[in-house]
Each structure stands twice: as C-alpha cells, then as structure tokens.
Amino acid sequence: MKHIDDVNLTTAQLLEDTPVAENTTRRTVLRNGVALVAGACLPITSVKLAFGGEREDFTFAYISDSHIQHIRGNKFVRNWDRGLIRAVAECNLMNPRPDFVIYGGDLAQLGKKSELDHGFEMMAGLNNFDVHYVMGEHDYYLDLGEYWSEHNGPQYYSFDHKGVHFVVLNSIIVDDDWTHNTWKDGTERMGVMAGLDDPRGSPFMIGKKQLKWLKNDLKKVSKDTPVVVCSHSPIQKIFKNWNFWTEEAEDIQKLLKKFDKATVLYGHVHQIQYNQIDNISFHAVMATAWPWPYPQSYVQAESHLPQLTIPMNRANPFFERDATGWQYIDINSGRASVNYSLPQNKSRTVAYDPDKGHPVDTTYQEAGLTLPQKRY
Numbered sequence: 001m002k003h004i005d006d007v008n009l010t011t012a013q014l015l016e017d018t019p020v021a022e023n024t025t026r027r028t029v030l031r032n033g034v035a036l037v038a039g040a041c042l043p044i045t046s047v048k049l050a051f052g053g054e055r056e057d058f059t060f061a062y063i064s065d066s067h068i069q070h071i072r073g074n075k076f077v078r079n080w081d082r083g084l085i086r087a088v089a090e091c092n093l094m095n096p097r098p099d100f101v102i103y104g105g106d107l108a109q110l111g112k113k114s115e116l117d118h119g120f121e122m123m124a125g126l127n128n129f130d131v132h133y134v135m136g137e138h139d140y141y142l143d144l145g146e147y148w149s150e151h152n153g154p155q156y157y158s159f160d161h162k163g164v165h166f167v168v169l170n171s172i173i174v175d176d177d178w179t180h181n182t183w184k185d186g187t188e189r190m191g192v193m194a195g196l197d198d199p200r201g202s203p204f205m206i207g208k209k210q211l212k213w214l215k216n217d218l219k220k221v222s223k224d225t226p227v228v229v230c231s232h233s234p235i236q237k238i239f240k241n242w243n244f245w246t247e248e249a250e251d252i253q254k255l256l257k258k259f260d261k262a263t264v265l266y267g268h269v270h271q272i273q274y275n276q277i278d279n280i281s282f283h284a285v286m287a288t289a290w291p292w293p294y295p296q297s298y299v300q301a302e303s304h305l306p307q308l309t310i311p312m313n314r315a316n317p318f319f320e321r322d323a324t325g326w327q328y329i330d331i332n333s334g335r336a337s338v339n340y341s342l343p344q345n346k347s348r349t350v351a352y353d354p355d356k357g358h359p360v361d362t363t364y365q366e367a368g369l370t371l372p373q374k375r376y
C-alpha cells in the first residue's frame with residue numbers, strides 16, 4: 001500500500017494546488033492518476049466487500065457528517081469546509097478507485113439551502129463518482145427534507161451492486177404530531193433537533209410506511225445475498241438522549257435475520273463504534289467535522305454500549321482533525337474487519353473472532369493506557 005508520504009506529498013499540498021514537484025500540481029497529479037492511498041488521520045472511510053466465491057470484490061468510500069455551516073454572506077465555518085474538501089480530494093486519489101461514494105448524512109448544520117448548496121458544490125469535486133446520499137437530521141428538519149430531495153431524489157431506496165444489496169434508510173424521522181404541531185416554524189424545529197442534548201428532541205424512527213417498504217424490498221432478496229444497510233442513526237439502541245438510537249431497531253434487525261451476511265453502517269455518532277447482534281455487524285463511520293464524546297461520558301442509564309476501540313477523553317482544541325479519522329472496512333465472508341488509523345492515537349484492528357462469535361479489538365486499550373494527548 002502506498003502512502004502519501006511515500007511520494008513526498010502532503011494532503012495540504014494536494015489540496016492547495018501547491019507545486020509538489022517540478023511542474024507538478026494537484027491537478028496534474030489527479031490527471032496522471034498517481035497511485036495514492038489515503039493515510040492516517042484522513043476523514044474518509046473506505047469499505048471493501050471481499051468475496052471468496054463468484055462475486056467480484058469491490059470498494060466504496062464513505063464520507064459523513066460534514067455539518068457545513070453558513071455564517072453570513074459567503075462565509076462558512078472553515079474547519080467544517082476543510083474536512084469535506086479533504087475527504088473529497090482523498091476520495092479522488094484512492095487506489096483502487098472506489099466504485100461509488102456514500103454520503104452518510106448531516107451534510108448541512110441547519111438544513112439551509114445555502115449550506116446544502118455549498119456542500120453539494122464541494123461534493124461535486126468528486127471525480128465522476130456516483131454518490132448515494134443518506135438523510136441526516138441536520139439536513140431534514142428545516143423544510144422536512146424538501147430541498148435535499150430536490151437534489152438527491154427519494155429519502156429511502158435500495159440498489160444492487162456486484163451481487164450485494166444496498167439499502168439506504170431515512171432513520172431520522174419522528175412522530176407527525178411532534179413534527180407538525182409543536183413548533184412555531186421550521187427554523188425553531190431545526191434548532192431543537194440540531195442540539196445533541198436537548199430534551200425537547202424526539203426519538204428517531206423510520207416510521208410504519210418505511211418499515212413496510214423495507215419488508216417488501218428485502219422479501220425479494222435471497223438469503224445468501226450480502227445486505228448492507230446504510231442509515232444515519234444506528235439501527236441499534238445505544239443512548240436515547242442523543243438519538244444514538246432508532247425506535248424500530250429490533251423490527252429492522254428481525255427483517256435482516258434471514259440473511260447469511262448483514263452489515264449496518266451508520267453516521268451521526270461521530271466516533272468509532274462496533275457491535276455484533278446475531279448475524280448483523282454494526283460499524284459507525286467517523287465525521288469529517290468534529291468528534292462527539294465517547295460513551296464513558298454518557299449517562300449510563302438504559303444504554304447498550306458497543307465495545308469501544310479508542311476512548312477519547314476530549315477533543316484537542318488545537319488540532320482540528322482530532323478524533324476524526326480514517327478506517328478501512330474489509331467485509332470478508334460477511335464479517336467485517338476494520339482497520340482504524342487515528343491521529344495521535346494507536347492504530348488498531350477490530351476483527352470478527354469466529355470462536356467468540358463477535359468482533360474483537362485485537363489491540364484494545366483501557367482508557368488509562370491510551371497514549372496521552374498533547375496539551376499546549
């Protein structure tokens with residue numbers, strides 16, 4: 001695997017069009033298709049589906065939770081912009097080239113047209129990739145996803161790719177009564193849903209109509225077809241107060257039970273999590289914007305915490321990419337092994353252990369043993 005450093009290029013150089021070698025700029029690097037692979041501390045997730053049998057192996061990239069935020073005029077929060085710009089640039093440079101890109105939701109911070117437009121514009125920097133978008137609550141609650149849908153189409157859908165069935169869910173809807181009858185307007189509703197710890201929020205769900213659609217959709221899929229579900233919130237119940245939660249998690253898990261190989265990938269939690277429930281492997285993807293606190297710091301009542309890989313005591317305010325990062329997921333025979341690379345922390349692998357029947361962090365460290373974060 002070639003690392004960016006191997007060819008004496010830094011990501012910053014690639015992004016800024018800085019000359020990186022004689023007569024070579026980012027554009028010529030891209031045009032010449034130099035074989036680069038994203039290295040540590042990069043805010044993108046690469047997912048590899050590997051099969052020993054008749055199916056063709058392929059990879060896809062996963063970018064999530066950029067939270068593009070409009071300040072005023074043409075000003076946007078710079079850190080969030082840079083996270084997405086960087087992910088897009090790295091995606092273009094990945095080798096092997098991903099077959100497509102999934103955007104995991106929360107492209108915008110407050111669902112404004114200006115934020116979505118700015119986000120879509122940056123995503124348009126992807127070099128001829130199909131992009132499948134997942135709805136996040138920050139994209140939705142201003143106008144109930146209207147502008148997002150004008151750009152992206154249906155809010156839930158499925159597609160097939162090289163023998164794998166992909167399902168994209170809109171898991172962030174809530175009761176109609178809460179949505180329509182509680183708030184003065186969309187701005188007030190969005191403001192409440194944008195807060196992580198606001199008790200006036202409401203638990204996320206997919207709703208009866210979508211659950212019925214999912215049931216019908218999966219009916220047509222044979223049990224030996226690998227299924228990958230992409231949602232914004234986890235399709236497992238972790239912590240309700242922050243909507244690390246989907247109300248119908250058990251119903252959805254039941255629908256996935258018949259499949260030999262099932263994986264759920266989700267955003268929203270802005271951190272590394274993994275879990276195994278029966279036949280289903282769960283993996284969170286990291287955010288390009290900021291990390292949320294890890295579950296040691298949640299209120300511990302009625303929560304069902306997956307094993308953690310990197311407990312982080314807090315974000316380092318002087319390092320904008322702290323606790324964002326890069327992971328490579330290899331789903332071999334339906335079992336995910338995930339290789340995490342994080343800045344200022346130890347790289348590690350979470351792999352399925354057939355004897356134990358669940359994923360195991362092969363280099364798990366208790367919080368007290370993690371490398372100290374630098375303070376300045």
Ligand SMILES: [Fe+2]
Pocket residue numbers: 065067105106136268269270287
């Ligand atoms: Fe988010």
Ligand SMILES: [Fe+2]
Pocket residue numbers: 106136137138232267268269
């Ligand atoms: Fe979210």
